[in-house]
Amino acid sequence: MSRPQTTRIPSSIQELAPTGYRFLRRLTLAVMVGYLLTMLVFVAVSFAAERRMYYTETYQHLDETLRVLASVLNSGSGHMENALRKAELALEQQTKAAHRVMVVDREGRILATGHSNLMGRFLPQVFSLRPYASSDRPWRHGRTEAGRWLASSIPLSGGAGGSQLVLLRSGQNIDQFVRMFMKFHGLHLVITALVFLLLFKVIGRRFVREPLRSLISLIHDVESGKLTARPSQDLEDELAWMGRRFSHMGHTLQETIEQLVRAEKYAAVSMVAFRAAREMQVPLEAMNRHILYLEGLAENDINMRVIGSSLREDRQHLLNVLARLKAIEPPESGDANSVAQPVS
Incomplete structure (x- = not known):
């Protein structure tokens, strides 16, 4: 199965410039x-x-x-x-x-x-x-x-x-x-043009170029797997708001992924325990028959009765463990809510 193709995100403002800046x-x-x-x-x-x-x-x-x-x-x-x-x-x-x-x-x-x-x-x-x-x-x-x-x-x-x-x-x-x-009007035109260019440079860099660069950097980090990246700008405009929301979305996605990973691990452990409990049930039943047989043979032998009693205690302990393992219900794979309160 081939890996799905992802849209390449521009890594710099120059790559975004032809359609935006x-x-x-x-x-x-x-x-x-x-x-x-x-x-x-x-x-x-x-x-x-x-x-x-x-x-x-x-x-x-x-x-x-x-x-x-x-x-x-x-x-x-x-x-x-x-x-x-x-x-x-x-x-x-x-x-x-x-x-x-x-x-x-x-x-x-x-x-x-x-x-x-x-x-x-x-x-x-x-x-x-x-x-x-x-x-x-x-x-x-x-x-x-x-x-x-x-x-x-x-x-x-x-x-x-x-x-x-x-x-x-x-x-x-x-x-x-x-x-x-x-001279007066020429100076006025030159000063106006310089002020216009300066304002465009300052406003464009602070409110357009840098927020766009930060947003592109966030997208690139998310594409690279860095879901906890934060925007570098602290402005209060629309682009900065988009960057912060995108960063919050990345953090939420990271938490969801961590919950899913924990759920997968717990599901795997639970499945192993459930299978072990089912496989132990048959040997324990056979052990019970063997203990009854030993007790029948050891009516006049004190040592055999001691051994039978010890085996019965061990069997009871295994039955208790088996009961606790049977109480565990294996969750569905990928169910993050099932790990909120795991069974002790």
Whole structure:
């Protein structure tokens, strides 16, 4: 009769991983990647909204400043270049950003500015500009959309040839804003990813990996015959509870096996005693007949009567032993309950 085949129990978490822990790890990794992609989209949308709002507020400030400057220049007198230079210095001191104030004609030629080296030159050739997206200025060429200077203009009343007052503001502050924004949110994403990975490692190891390893070890021990093995984890989760219940089941099974072994041993001894009692009954009956015969022959012989009396006592002792052996009922094989209170 061949030995029944038993299902091989994985002895390590790596063998269980293809259907359990590895799937959980891949699922968690997919969730983390999805979260990071969502955060990247959120950062991109937030950056675009913040940048648009920053530009809008800056352009509004430029327009308000231009209206004030235009009213001052239209009503004032004196040298135009000096007034423009003073306006630049005042704006730079107030906003901590470089400014340029100038008067240009319809084609974009600089007519008046506080910087003599810019006189007569075309505005797009000197500055890389970024005016309003809806603006239709003559100086808006192909490179202006990626410009380093923010531009706003307003017509001058009484200006010759449709001249305009132009206010430029350096985009360096915006570049700093972009760097700070990306650095802050990039750091936030990195920290979030690291915390997520750390939590997954700690929680996965403590509440999934180690309890699974303990449960697999218990199953492997039971398969190897170590029914009294105990789980190594003292957690209060479902896997640890399963491990403790499995350990309790192993202890119960061990006690049952020990009772069955004792029952088998007692049954074997009882069967031997029962058979011995049955086999002794016939010789004892023959011994009784022999004793009666000796007593009949020893009516006048004292020694023979003593021998007969001694044999009768020995026979009675054997009969008593035989009676006790007959009182033992042999239990059925494997009956563990029959050994609870054995017959003395």
